Amino acid sequence: MNLTAAPAECAISAAGETDRCLRIAGLSLVADAAGALYWPEERLLAVADLHLEKGSSFARRGSLVPPYDTADTLSRLSALVRRYAPQAVVALGDSFHDQQGSERLSLADRMTLGQLMRGRDWVWITGNHDPEPMHALGGLFTAAFARGPLLFRHEPTHNGRDGEIAGHLHPVAQVDMGGRYLRRRCFASDGRRMVMPAFGAYAGGLNVRHRAFAGLFAGDDFVAHVLGRAAVHAFAGAHCLPD
């Protein structure tokens, strides 16, 4: 692995000029503006908190919210898979909003997902919403997945090791853009570990200045890589505004 050449490699790796190269645990990773993380050397794509079938989960309880969330989420994921053609995809848990979610997938969505998974390794990390494996889907189910210096898991741990890539918290940052306040999903990272933004269409957000993030990063010193429409923008955590 050529660490010094990493930024250049990022640019070559079809990431385009709009995405951002992040260094985590000595690796160079691409933070895609769509809210996914790509590791060029390993051709590995990670997404967090898809919350598929959240709409139908609410429908079961009498809130008939629009059923387009799964298709919306999968179509954005498809675009990423087309763009990077990854060898492996890691879904960081809460991939389904509830344990029965996969059974409610529509035929069309099931086929989309099948096509996405075909020909590549697919790792489903279990989350608090979907703690049990759903073997019918195919792919590998695991509570944590290690590759190289990185450890992918659902919930970030306090005093966790370097290289931990987690989801669960749905980080959003609120920033002052010259008098206009923007609240957007973001990657939160201190260069050693990272909390990824939620990818699901119906996944809400938690402000990175919320106390749930306290203590995750040494000295609470981190950078919020905020998802813009086409680019990712870095803001020092201390410059992000609380709710």
Place this chain on the structure above:
Amino acid sequence: MSILDRPAPAADLPDRFLRWFAQRGWEARAHQLELLARAREGRSSLLIAPTGAGKTLAGFLPTLVELSEAGSRGGPSAGRLVSTGRGIRREGGLHTLYISPLKALAVDIARNLERPVAEMELPIRLETRTGDTPVSKRQRQRRDPPDILLTTPEQVALLLASADAPYLFGSLRRVILDELHSLVLSKRGDLLSLDLARLFALAPQLATIGLSATVAEPDDLCRFLVPQQEGRVASADLIIAAGGAQPHVTMLDTAEHLPWAGHTARHALPEIYALIKQHKTTLVFVNTRSQAEMLFQELWRINDDNLAIALHHGSLDVTQRRKVEDAMAAGRLRAVVCTSSLDLGIDWGDVDLVINVGAPKGSSRLLQRIGRANHRLDEPSRGILVPANRFEVLECRAAIDAVAENAQDTPPLRTGALDVLAQHVLGRACGEPFLADELFDEVRMAAPYAGLTRADFDAVLDFVATGGYALKSYERFAKIRQGADGRWRVSNPRIAQQYRLNVGTIVEADMLKVRLVRSRGPRGGYAGGVMRGGRLLGEIEEYFIEQLTHGDTFVFAGEVLRYEAIVDNEVYVSRSNASEPKIPSYEGGKFPLSTYLAARVRDILAEPATWDGLPDQVREWLEIQRWKSVTPAARDLLVETFPRAARNYLVCYPFEGRLAHQTLGMLLTRRLERARMRPLGFVANEYALALWAHGELALHIRRGTLSLDALFDQDMLGDDLDAWLAESALMKRTFRTCAIIAGLIERRYPGKEKSQKQMTISTDLVYDVLRRHQADHVLLRAAATDAATGLLDIRRLGEMLSRVRGRIVHKALDRVSPLAVPVLLEIGREPVHGEVSDELLAESAAALAKEAMG
């Protein structure tokens, strides 16, 4: 038809009633007898009468007479079950339903009605039913209903959404709708109209009586009161009570300096106090809660005579409000400072003066308020208007002229909202199962829904059943299903339970408690922990806080506060030493200036001959405007440009109200951005809009590289509006309200904590997804309709843009014009508490005014 068309039938009252009237030294009034005669013929009527004309008694008289003639209903036959051929019902049973917009009003009317019932020894049982009625009593009322039930629209909806509704309402003879002019203005009126249509279907004998203040189009209300038939308009009879004396309305001719901006009318306090002292009982109306608080406190500060002055507004505790109302009725108060919470309601003691502080906003509203003074019809009500700034002087002048002509400007009848229809359809399915064809016919009997298309009805039905999505994936979660008999019913009892929790169209703003803490400095840390334990200041709307960010300052509870964080459903704030808050609160625009008054204000501006009637200070202001710039002709739009403090300003004067101006500001900003004018911000008030930019606006207009005609072209309501709506927070709030009323998402109740947030879906996300995948969904259409008249006021903006086409008058000035001063002062305008800050504010106002007038 009015009472003038034929003489009132004489002595139609039974002896018992004649004796009762005589004992009290009263005589039945013509309109009371007229209403009785119409009711005897089984006809529905609308009674328009001024306050104090015995409107409520008139409404109940037919019912009291009928029930007294029916003999004792407590006799052996009462409670006997009889077959009607359409079902079983109790003999006797519910006779009259009285529906009021306020539950306090229902309770009051019941109390007032008990007296004649007792004194005439009428065999009548009357009861109230509100959210406060104990469950046991509510159950008993279903089983064994009173003769007269006094209640609210929401309770009627709940009663109708049950299987025993035909039993309960089958005997109903009359519905009395009080304060109808107010009920029909909102979605509550839509819901009420649908319930009324249902009642007409359940009770073929039913007739209605509407009670209303004077409105611009009484025919609208007459249609509301009776079932509409396909192809022809049906109307209730119209009865107009003889008017009282012409009200006597004047404007306070202040000896003080008239402020340029602001809504406090602080300059006139000693004069208001003197007026209170000169009169027996004064009502002081203001437009917002914060104004009421402020005025009340300031009056007590100078209340050297310890006059009994009280406060009454909607966010005060109910028991406290009742106390004020009781003290008022007992004549123990000299003055009450109040908001629109008193626009409605029962007669209160002997008010001899109404003072309206601030802009009247509409001539009908003003007439209704002034009608509160003096309940003897033969004497004129006295009202005094106190404008809080110079533009309000023009508005007051226009309103006084309108009152003199008795001109009304109440809005036209609404078109029934689709989200309300969705709620009603679910309610119907909770009651007796229905056939779609029958329900469609029934719904179209309601006047606001008379024009409903079958396609819209089917879309709503589909929405209620499975969400109304092109993607049919929710069949198994359907809330209502069609049985083998073709009838729709709820799929399970839980859905009915959900409906009952969600009923109603009032979506209250979520309120957050405001707690004073010590500031943690500009950098801050994670919210929580260190700052707990401060004093509670009160409650504030969540949507206001949502637009703030850490460090923003705003005024609350009379202080400039700095926003720190939201912690566990509380807003943490600290004291700020800022002299002006960064975020003004927009409460001043709660009631937009009526289109009618706006036109009259434009007429005054356009016609210098009418300026003679204005105070000297205001006339001088307009004269200098004419000299330095121009006063626009009535149909023109004046656009002024001028440089100021390294920025280039554009100020226009549409007079269409703050909401329409804000929308215009958003859209113009987008266009100026595209024209590379680098716009920086804008501010709106009721009369004008000011934008400022880096770009040389005047230069580009002169050179023709920026066209005002193109800038103000109506096509901004196309793509620009659409693009803006996609991300507009106001649009998302509008959508949220529709989603809650339609039952898409559940209401949040106080006590349901925010920690449950992950168990909810943000309606903003739902809005985004729905726009992307089904832009023509019925809820998006409902929200767009609301936005046209609601928070975005797009319809009014559209009418204005079409009015000024080719009539834009541009004045390139080298400094701010007199007319522009008020709107420029809106930048950080909030009244600032404390003497020193006041001076600072006054100084900056004086400097700006000198620049313009000097």
